[in-house]
Amino acid sequence: MNLVCVGISHHTAPLETRERLWFSDQEVRTALPRAIQTLGTEAVLYSTCNRTELYALAIDPAAAVEPMKQFLLAQKGVAGTVPPEQLFVHTGSDAVDHLFRVASGIDSMVLGDVQILAQVRVGYQTAVEQGTAGLFMNRLFQLASRVGKRARTETTIGEGAVSVSYAAVELAERIFDGLRAKTALVIGAGETAELTAKHLQGREIGKLIVTNRTFEKANALAQNVGGTAVPFDQWMEHLPAVDIVISSVEVSRYVLMAADVARLQKIRRTDGPLFLIDIGVPRNLDPEIRSLENVFLYDLDTLNQMVAENLQKRGEQIPKVESIIGEVLKELVEWYGSLEVNPTIGALTEMMERIRSEELARHINRFEQKDRELAELVTKRIVNKILHSPIVNLRNGHSRPVAERLQRMHAIRELFGLSHGTRNDDDDA
Amino acid sequence: MAPVSVVSPATFRYIREEIKGNPAIFVDIFNIVLPILYFLTVGTYGRAFFSDALWAKQLKTKLLSITVTLHAVYLIARTAAFDHPPVTTIFEIFSVLAFSVAATYLFIEVRSHRKETGYFIINIAFFFQTASSIFIRDINQVPEILRSNLFGIHVTAALLGYAAITIAGAYGFLYLMLYHEMKASRFGVIYKKLPNLETLERMTMTATRMAFVLLGTAIVFGLVWLYHVFSTLYFADPKLIGTVLIWALYGIILAARRSSGWKGRKVMMLSIVGFAVSIFSLTIINIFFSGFHKFY
Numbered sequence: 001m002n003l004v005c006v007g008i009s010h011h012t013a014p015l016e017t018r019e020r021l022w023f024s025d026q027e028v029r030t031a032l033p034r035a036i037q038t039l040g041t042e043a044v045l046y047s048t049c050n051r052t053e054l055y056a057l058a059i060d061p062a063a064a065v066e067p068m069k070q071f072l073l074a075q076k077g078v079a080g081t082v083p084p085e086q087l088f089v090h091t092g093s094d095a096v097d098h099l100f101r102v103a104s105g106i107d108s109m110v111l112g113d114v115q116i117l118a119q120v121r122v123g124y125q126t127a128v129e130q131g132t133a134g135l136f137m138n139r140l141f142q143l144a145s146r147v148g149k150r151a152r153t154e155t156t157i158g159e160g161a162v163s164v165s166y167a168a169v170e171l172a173e174r175i176f177d178g179l180r181a182k183t184a185l186v187i188g189a190g191e192t193a194e195l196t197a198k199h200l201q202g203r204e205i206g207k208l209i210v211t212n213r214t215f216e217k218a219n220a221l222a223q224n225v226g227g228t229a230v231p232f233d234q235w236m237e238h239l240p241a242v243d244i245v246i247s248s249v250e251v252s253r254y255v256l257m258a259a260d261v262a263r264l265q266k267i268r269r270t271d272g273p274l275f276l277i278d279i280g281v282p283r284n285l286d287p288e289i290r291s292l293e294n295v296f297l298y299d300l301d302t303l304n305q306m307v308a309e310n311l312q313k314r315g316e317q318i319p320k321v322e323s324i325i326g327e328v329l330k331e332l333v334e335w336y337g338s339l340e341v342n343p344t345i346g347a348l349t350e351m352m353e354r355i356r357s358e359e360l361a362r363h364i365n366r367f368e369q370k371d372r373e374l375a376e377l378v379t380k381r382i383v384n385k386i387l388h389s390p391i392v393n394l395r396n397g398h399s400r401p402v403a404e405r406l407q408r409m410h411a412i413r414e415l416f417g418l419s420h421g422t423r424n425d426d427d428d429a
Numbered sequence: 430m431a432p433v434s435v436v437s438p439a440t441f442r443y444i445r446e447e448i449k450g451n452p453a454i455f456v457d458i459f460n461i462v463l464p465i466l467y468f469l470t471v472g473t474y475g476r477a478f479f480s481d482a483l484w485a486k487q488l489k490t491k492l493l494s495i496t497v498t499l500h501a502v503y504l505i506a507r508t509a510a511f512d513h514p515p516v517t518t519i520f521e522i523f524s525v526l527a528f529s530v531a532a533t534y535l536f537i538e539v540r541s542h543r544k545e546t547g548y549f550i551i552n553i554a555f556f557f558q559t560a561s562s563i564f565i566r567d568i569n570q571v572p573e574i575l576r577s578n579l580f581g582i583h584v585t586a587a588l589l590g591y592a593a594i595t596i597a598g599a600y601g602f603l604y605l606m607l608y609h610e611m612k613a614s615r616f617g618v619i620y621k622k623l624p625n626l627e628t629l630e631r632m633t634m635t636a637t638r639m640a641f642v643l644l645g646t647a648i649v650f651g652l653v654w655l656y657h658v659f660s661t662l663y664f665a666d667p668k669l670i671g672t673v674l675i676w677a678l679y680g681i682i683l684a685a686r687r688s689s690g691w692k693g694r695k696v697m698m699l700s701i702v703g704f705a706v707s708i709f710s711l712t713i714i715n716i717f718f719s720g721f722h723k724f725y
Binding site (some may be wrong): 154156159160171173174175176177272273290293294296298302305306309 | 481483607611612614616620621624625626627628631692693694695
């Protein structure tokens with residue numbers, strides 16, 4: 001297989017190197033046509049915060065590796081500052097395997113990351129729009145998309161929260177039937193509190209109240225997450241209307257005692273359970289609160305334990321994902337072996353026949369009744385004779401090198417304006 | 430009643446004609462097949478819930494649909510074969526109850542696309558149908574007093590009420606399971622698969638409200654029918670006392686939740702108590718006490 005992949009990722013380079021090789025959407029659009037001119041017949045390039053990867057279909061894969069490395073570095077103007085050994089290389093079916101691992105999330109920094117598949121799809125779509133994805137890349141990325149989708153539906157690789165802030169929101173969703181009608185109080189404006197508040201906002205929380213000893217910080221966070229800031233000495237007044245409390249402040253004693261919550265339960269204006277998350281160290285909320293009925297309290301240890309268990313469970317899914325990758329890789333290899341000459345011949349024949357029948361239909365009234373059958377016969381023969389040589393040459397090209405066969409089919413598809421099969425099958429989309 | 434809505438009148442006539450020749454064999458075969466079908470359905474739902482088996486996820490709703498349809502055919506066949514609806518003995522009622530629970534769950538699943546609670550609900554249907562299949566007797570003669578429209582409404586409302594009680598109890602039980610798992614910070618399969626606590630509570634309360642209305646209807650029509658048949662009211666029947674107590678209990682649950690703010694765990698426990706008392710009323714009282722609800 002003539003596929004070559006050159007790239008950089010969290011496996012091979014630190015963040016400061018990766019950010020120097022990060023391509024914006026516009027940079028990708030500029031680089032792709034240049035890649036086609038210098039590297040091969042088809043190319044796809046995508047860039048995320050954790051990886052930048054260039055795939056090219058090369059005439060000679062071994063000879064294409066160094067130029068591809070230099071191309072990436074030159075495009076970003078970092079040829080002298082980024083060591084080429086920090087770039088990884090995959091060729092042939094290894095490159096396909098790598099792409100499938102990326103699309104399924106098992107190569108991600110956070111195992112089972114759900115965003116990467118969308119980013120791969122965007123990269124492929126950009127290449128389609130720039131005209132650098134042809135027959136091969138279409139097939140390759142449709143199958144990569146299928147791998148990603150199957151990994152998410154047939155395994156639990158993407159299930160369970162793998163960050164403390166997300167675990168807190170996941171717990172809330174196991175208690176409440178949606179957060180739109182709920183009110184959350186965030187005590188503190190630290191990093192984890194902010195992340196949790198953002199996740200709550202992402203889940204369309206009904207109302208978000210933020211408080212902090214430094215009111216300005218509370219105000220800044222509230223503006224950032226679409227909430228309301230309240231002074232630190234007034235947050236207790238808001239408790240009766242609150243369903244969720246996230247606490248993350250540095251304190252020498254608990255900010256909320258079990259007795260306070262017991263009293264609160266009698267005067268609460270909301271109907272459902274009370275959900276409290278204590279992510280402060282030392283702890284902010286009295287652990288005795290846990291014993292109260294219809295009150296759920298979780299601390300940092302519990303959340304960390306959840307994250308560790310979820311990561312372990314995701315890790316256990318890797319063999320299942322690898323099995324899916326193996327199946328789809330086999331399908332691609334078989335397709336590549338046959339190169340599907342027949343669809344190109346079929347498309348060509350169909351196009352010719354369409355032109356013939358349309359033209360004939362337009363002029364058929366000029367023929368006398370007795371000559372119409374003859375006209376049909378003669379035009380069919382002309383088309384068949386025109387197509388005879390290209391069809392025979394395509395079929396006999398099976399013994400030629402793979403890249404040459406692909407180039408021939410590309411040439412025919414380009415010359416006759418045949419589509420490159422950018423279909424979006426339900427199972428591939 | 431529910432079976433009529435599942436099978437068309439033409440199908441009903443066809444089944445009736447088919448089994449006229451030898452009703453006992455036809456009904457006996459179903460008697461054996463139905464618990465097996467429920468067992469297979471429960472097993473499939475269990476595999477889907479506990480081990481995420483893809484085949485089980487794809488098969489379970491289809492299997493339940495087949496089981497419910499065949500159960501409807503069985504109830505109609507039984508009605509046709511013995512010339513009375515299967516609601517005159519406790520184990521006939523068990524079969525109708527199993528059908529009502531399974532069909533109601535299937536309806537909820539298809540409407541809401543929530544399939545996580547099936548294993549627990551269909552287990553109840555499996556229990557009722559198995560008990561029914563083992564102990565049911567074929568009765569050809571039904572007292573004339575039971576052939577009345579008022580009696581039909583009474584029985585239909587009572588059965589639907591019991592089905593609602595069963596479902597309320599089951600969802601209450603699931604609520605308590607998830608509640609205790611979350612309180613104990615255990616994040617296993619129960620935590621991951623069951624609907625959230627608020628949804629379970631809402632489903633329990635919806636079923637509870639339905640149970641209250643249906644049981645109330647059953648009691649009223651039962652008393653009217655009783656007066657109509659015997660021209661006197663007989664209040665000492667243990668089943669009547671039991672049902673009124675259950676109805677009152679459900680009224681207390683609803684009133685307590687509305688007025689005194691009872692919610693969550695306490696209300697869910699009451700719904701399980703209501704279910705247990707209902708089954709006690711339906712079985713033990715029928716078996717050990719005499720009264721007008723014991724006809725044979």
